[in-house]
Amino acid sequence: MIRLLACGALATVQDRGRLGALRWGVGTAGAMDTLALAGGNLLVGNPDDAAGIEIQVPPFEIRFEVATTFAVTGADCALMLDGVPILPWTGARARAGAVLRLARRASPQAWGARSYLCVSGGIDVPVVLGSRATQLRGAIGGHQGRSLQAGDELPLGSPDLSPPVAGTGLVPPVVALPLAVDGLPALRVLPAAEYECYRPVSRAAFWGEPWRVTPQSDRYGFRLSGPTLTPLEPLELRSHGIVPGTIQVPHGGQPIVQMCDAQPSGGYPKIGTVIEADLWRLAQAPIGARIRFIETDWDGALAARDALDGWLSAARRALSYLRARSTA
Structure with a gap:
């Protein structure tokens, strides 16, 4: 379980989205930056459909009630674990009782608007219409169908895979796939x-x-x-x-x-x-x-999709290799 100690506006539990529900008049919801969420889940050994926390307005501060592995991806940000700086887009290990704080970097070179916290096992809120994603309009999914706030407690699921060695990171897509x-x-x-x-x-x-x-x-x-x-x-x-x-x-x-x-x-x-x-x-x-x-055009759109799939496939292969070496 994790406990929210401080939470800016509009932080929500999100996964890949409520895919296939548009025909029922229900919006997709899900992570705004699905690539960042996917990368975070890879770094902590989660399945692709695991839920994380989308963080839009810092500061954001949580306490890990159990020892676990986590990663923060998406926007460039300043991360402190028990007062020690750590890197985004990198897996890290937290002890039970550790406090993680996220803030925006005070730099003109800082990039991005949304960060994603992924924790080993995923945020284990109920599945609604095939997804754990929060849709604020209609109060569907997520944690009670609403934005998160200080004092909320979020359960964690059971890890799907052993995460890679702590300190393993990924090159962010904004660097790997500039446009x-x-x-x-x-x-x-x-x-x-x-x-x-x-x-x-x-x-x-x-x-x-x-x-x-x-x-x-x-x-x-x-x-x-x-x-x-x-x-x-x-x-x-x-x-x-x-x-x-x-x-x-x-x-x-x-x-x-x-x-x-x-x-x-x-x-x-x-x-x-x-x-x-x-x-x-x-x-x-x-x-x-x-x-x-x-x-x-259509071919260009497909080529762009292939480039994203290539980034994810390369990340998955590299992390799988490191995981195998760490357990050998």
Whole structure:
């Protein structure tokens, strides 16, 4: 069990998400940065579907009530275990009673907006509709269907595998798989159904100008500010199915990228869709950050997915090798 001693806003229990539930009108939820969660689970020997804690607003402080192995991945952060600095993206061993504190690094080079705490055995909250993920709208899953707060106690499951040797780390995907345009983080986008309904100057601005993440952004959707996207003529659509990554354009002409907790339907026109393989990049863009869009096609989206799978496969092989050597 772990006990939360201090907790900023919007920390939640998350796993890969409630996959397959959109047909019932239930959003996906799950980790905003699924790659960071997957890497953390690898570092502590968990199965792919184990739940961890998504940390959005530090400070965050917990006490381990039992000895265990843990890892913190995702955003660049400052970690202290019993007052001793430790590295993110690295497995570490905690004694019973140890206190872990997470804070944002005070550095202009610090990267990311969300961190993930993975603990050997995973956070053992009840499975709801096939997932332990928290969806705040509807109070589904996670710990009582809500954000975590100081005083909460979270049970741990039984470890699936012996974790690698403590101190084993991974190269973060932002380093291993960089993607930028003019020094700004970039996202690959597929043109969507209403793309051709926008004026040529708006389509050119969509690809050619930076977009800023506004304070109105959250797990439901990232609202962006930039050039006004204007249709050739007014567009009125009936509500229809949408998925995370869909870029909708309300009447004001400022796009919204649907994220993990988005509703499964909407009526705004769609100018594009951020490919699944790049949603983790957007999830790690902090409020105020600027991003760029890169046009891609189906083959490009599949190649991007293959690159992520390659990173995960290489990490899995390396950690499996180290685990075997440590037990030999």
